Amino acid sequence: MNVLSGIVYVFTFLSVYVQVFFLITFLERKKNILIRTGSIELNEYPGVTVIVPCYNESKTIESTVDSLINLDYPKDKLHLFIVDDGSKDNTWQIIQEITKREGYENIKIFHKENGGKYTALNLGLEKVETPFVGCLDADSFVDSQALKRIMTYFSDKHTMAVAPSIVVDNPKNILQGAQKAEYHMGVYNKKMLAFLGGIHVTPGPFSIFRKKVFDDLGPYRHAHNTEDQEIALRMQENHYKIEHCPDAYVYTVAPNTVKKLYRQRLRWIYGFIRNAIDYRRLIFKKEFGTLAFFTLPSGLISVLSAVFLFIMLAYNLINFILHKIVQINAVGIHNTFSGSGFDFFFFDTKTIVFVSIILYTSVMIALLVGKSMVEGKPRISFDMFYFMIIYSVIAPFWILKALFNAIRSRESSWTLERDVKMAK
Amino acid sequence: MQQQFDWKRYVIVFFITLGLFLTAVYVSNYFSDKKLNQLKSIQDNISIDVLSSETQFSLLSELSCKNVSDSVLSSELNDLGNKLEWSQQNLGATDEVNYLKKYYSLLEIKDYLLAKKISSTCGVKSAFILYFYTTAQNCSECEKQGIVLSTLREKYPELKVYSFDFSTDLSAVKAMLDIYKIQDTKLPAVVINDELLTSFQSVDALESRIKESFKLQELKPVKTTKTAK
Numbered sequence: 001m002n003v004l005s006g007i008v009y010v011f012t013f014l015s016v017y018v019q020v021f022f023l024i025t026f027l028e029r030k031k032n033i034l035i036r037t038g039s040i041e042l043n044e045y046p047g048v049t050v051i052v053p054c055y056n057e058s059k060t061i062e063s064t065v066d067s068l069i070n071l072d073y074p075k076d077k078l079h080l081f082i083v084d085d086g087s088k089d090n091t092w093q094i095i096q097e098i099t100k101r102e103g104y105e106n107i108k109i110f111h112k113e114n115g116g117k118y119t120a121l122n123l124g125l126e127k128v129e130t131p132f133v134g135c136l137d138a139d140s141f142v143d144s145q146a147l148k149r150i151m152t153y154f155s156d157k158h159t160m161a162v163a164p165s166i167v168v169d170n171p172k173n174i175l176q177g178a179q180k181a182e183y184h185m186g187v188y189n190k191k192m193l194a195f196l197g198g199i200h201v202t203p204g205p206f207s208i209f210r211k212k213v214f215d216d217l218g219p220y221r222h223a224h225n226t227e228d229q230e231i232a233l234r235m236q237e238n239h240y241k242i243e244h245c246p247d248a249y250v251y252t253v254a255p256n257t258v259k260k261l262y263r264q265r266l267r268w269i270y271g272f273i274r275n276a277i278d279y280r281r282l283i284f285k286k287e288f289g290t291l292a293f294f295t296l297p298s299g300l301i302s303v304l305s306a307v308f309l310f311i312m313l314a315y316n317l318i319n320f321i322l323h324k325i326v327q328i329n330a331v332g333i334h335n336t337f338s339g340s341g342f343d344f345f346f347f348d349t350k351t352i353v354f355v356s357i358i359l360y361t362s363v364m365i366a367l368l369v370g371k372s373m374v375e376g377k378p379r380i381s382f383d384m385f386y387f388m389i390i391y392s393v394i395a396p397f398w399i400l401k402a403l404f405n406a407i408r409s410r411e412s413s414w415t416l417e418r419d420v421k422m423a424k
Numbered sequence: 425m426q427q428q429f430d431w432k433r434y435v436i437v438f439f440i441t442l443g444l445f446l447t448a449v450y451v452s453n454y455f456s457d458k459k460l461n462q463l464k465s466i467q468d469n470i471s472i473d474v475l476s477s478e479t480q481f482s483l484l485s486e487l488s489c490k491n492v493s494d495s496v497l498s499s500e501l502n503d504l505g506n507k508l509e510w511s512q513q514n515l516g517a518t519d520e521v522n523y524l525k526k527y528y529s530l531l532e533i534k535d536y537l538l539a540k541k542i543s544s545t546c547g548v549k550s551a552f553i554l555y556f557y558t559t560a561q562n563c564s565e566c567e568k569q570g571i572v573l574s575t576l577r578e579k580y581p582e583l584k585v586y587s588f589d590f591s592t593d594l595s596a597v598k599a600m601l602d603i604y605k606i607q608d609t610k611l612p613a614v615v616i617n618d619e620l621l622t623s624f625q626s627v628d629a630l631e632s633r634i635k636e637s638f639k640l641q642e643l644k645p646v647k648t649t650k651t652a653k
Contacts, residue, residue, distance in 0.1 A: 009445075017441045024437055196430070286429045293434065323567075330568040331575040331627055345462065345507055349455035350514060354448035 005352065008312055011305035012355050018298045019362035025192040026369055033191060033373065035247045039072060040148055047130030048147065048208065049079040053120035057138035058089045060253060065098050065107075067141035072148055080107045081124040086114030117204075118220040118227040125219050134208035139253045141169065142206055146248040150208050153243045160240035161202050161209040161232075162248075163190060167374055169251035171383070175261060178386035179254040184370035185363075187246055191373065194244035198290030200299070202232045202242060206250045213240060223278075226271025233279045236291045246373055262398050269402035272299055277406070303399055310396030363388065456515050463511065463524050466504045467531065473500075474534050477542075501535055502577065504528060505587060512559070526594045532586045533596050539584060551637035553585045553630070554615035556606045560591040565624045569612040572627050576634065583634055 050068055054061050061082075068080055084092045095109050110123055121135055132154070136142065146164055153162045165187040168180040193199045202209070207228065214220075217238060223230030235242060255261040276296050282288045283296050364384065372378035508528055511521050536552065543550045555573055557566040573585045588597055590608050600606075606613050610622040616633050 013441060013445060016444060017437060020441050020444070021433070021437045024433065024440070196433075289429055293429065326564070326568055327571050330571040345459060346510055348514065349452055349459070351449050351452040354451050355445060358444050358448055 004312065007308060008352065009355070011301070011308055012352075012359055014298075014301050015305055016355075016359050016362055018294075018302070019359075019366055021294065021298075022189060022192045022366060023362070023369075025195055026188070029192075029195045032195070033246060035373065035376075036145075036149060037247075039145060040152070042148060042151055045074045045077045046132055046151070046154075047077045047079065048073070048132040048134065048151070049081060049124070049128045049130045050206075051081045051083060051121055051124030051128075051133065051135045052138055053083045053085055053117050053124070053135065054087065054091055054095075054138035055085040055114065055117070055120075056087045056089045056091060058087070058091045058094055061091055061094055061138050062098060063141055064136060064138050065095075067144075068136065069104055070144050071142060071146070072144045075104070075106065077130075078106060078147070079128075079130060080104075081110065081127065082107065083110045083112065083120040083124050085117065085120040086112060116222060116225070118222055121227065122219040125214050128211055131211055132208055133211050133214070134206055135204060136206045136250075137204040137252070140166070140205035141251045143249040143251070146206060146245075146250060147208070149248045150206075150245045153245055154208075154210070156241075156243075158241045159210075159243045160213050160235060161207055162243045162245050163194075163199060163202050164206045164248040164250045165190075165244075165246050165374065166203055166205050166250050166252050168254040171254065173256060174386050175258065175390065176254045176256055177383040178390045179261070181367050181371070181381070181383040181387040182391070183252075183254075184374050185366050186370070187373050188366060188370035190244045191246050193290065193295060194242065196290040196294070197241065198295040199242040199244060200232050200236070200291055200295045201226075201229045202235075204228045205252055206248070224271045224274040225267050226275060229271055229275045230278075233275055233282070233291075236288060237279065237282060239287075249374075258394060262394070265395070265398040266402050266405070269303065269399055270405050273303060273402060273406040274409075276300055303403060306396050306399045307403060310400070360388065459507075459511060459515065460520055460524070463504065463507060466500055466507070467524065467527055470500055470504065470531050470535075474531060474538065478534075478538055501532065502585075505532075525589065526592060526597075529588055529592050529594055529597050532588070533600065536584070536586050548582075549638055550582045550584060551580070551634045552616070553583065553634075554600070554604065555585055555587040556590055556601070556604075556611060556613040556615075557587060558590040558608060558611050560608075563611055566612045569614070569624055572625065572630065573614075575627060576630060580634060582638070 052061075052064060052068070057064075065080065065082065068078075071078060082095050082098075084095055092111055099107050099109055108127070110127075112120065112123055124135075125133065132151075142164075150162045150164060153159050166183055167187070168176055168183050171177045171180045190199060209231075213231075213235060217231075217234050217240075220227040221230055232242060255264050276283075276299060279296070282292050285292045364380075367384045367387065368378040368380065371381070371384075505528065508521070508525055512525070515521060536554070539550065540552060542548060543552075553573065553576075555569065557563060557570065570587070573587070577583055577585050588600060590601070590606065590611060604613075604615050604620055606620070612622075612624060614621045614625050614630070616630070617637050619633075621629075
């Protein structure tokens, strides 16, 4: 038991370390966080192509494309490529109708056999003629100012890609509310990593790249169905700078059921583990800075600590239940739950309790900083509690499963999330 | 664009995190100390109670039972027992906790002797159970027995349960073990009405004996007419 509690302390220490690391960076750099409201003008508007890969997205594709058309950016400079990756529903018909209806000249549509998201993106990449290229998942919508704001970061000629701030679109239930808080925290974490050059993912929803990235480093790869992580790692390996634009908002439809969330996260975590293994040569190499010493190690640690803390929790829970069973066996159920009065003496004051309080407080601070970055004010909301409660209970399941799959090297499919079996 | 490795940041963050952890350790120790002090003060109170009752009893030369039974039989003893047991599990079996436990055993024995004397002299309705368990080895029956006795104690306020850890290194406890011929292979052991019962005793089994004990008292002649109840 002593060895176990020792491991618990180590993992908790590392988890708090991660939060302190972010917070210190925030306090040091908060003046450099640029949050703009309203429209801005750029000196020049370089050509940008946005690729929208879609697979069975008939419900959301229209709003996704509409949001792109409504971007505040010169129409002749913005090109849209919609790539249907062999959808089995009527996505292709809808795409065709959109081009007819809008009269928007710069939309090109492509239809191909199903081959996975990265193949759809690569098909688009082959046709790109503009100096900048981005992609937008078909379940996301962009804010009209997002592109302009992102493009300001390319005034630094070293910046090779810019990631946006992804926020949850119109949360309707507790699960989506929890994700809303989580995404806010994600905005904060990503900005801090950007300051330190440690971003490890250029998210599918609306990351914009210089086309040079793909010319130099090659197209997207399958990368365990997380091509957006792999391209970022490849860029880091080649010392290509990745920025984050906190005020470029992209709204994404968050999974509304535990099952859908589980599948999404299984893919993310599995992809992270596999990509981290593929790029393990970067870890703890001085030349790769924050990514090597912080982003990748902390990600792997969080996987291990979630697994371990969950085992501890389960162990304690089982002990508690066994104790109750003994009690019921001994004196019968009617005598078991007659609790005696509260006495502060019996309040657990072991070190681990205070350490846990520190950990939860640090996560709460991260949630608040994230919220203040997106919404302007660090107001406590129920979503934050939903996040802490729901994720502590269910996250270990997808992490465990992802780890299990990674060990067994079983693929978790992107398309499986749509409940459709991928036809190879 | 090769990155600079900013080692200072990592070191600073390490020390801040360490500081937070040490604060947690400090706060935890602070509360543990406070709890131990609380235990000590409860024990001191009980010790004074017992001593005072003994003295009072001697002073009155067994002539009057008035005033005696209320002040003695410190109800705090049970509370202390629970807290000590909790401390042993949660604060660890430190020297301090072990010391307090020995002291507690001693107080229990004194309380037992006195209460028994008062009960027989003044005819106070009461029943006594001596309970022997062990913490030195895994004893699942002991856990069950403990729960049964707590339940009974709540049900019958007149029931006094004195529990002794077999492994307590104290001559007075060892004497008790000798008197009742308790063996560590036959734990849990319960002594009620001077009869030794080994292995687990259910609520019903003990309940009938407790009632028997109450009855025996009613039959006993009481020396004085003044009783406390």
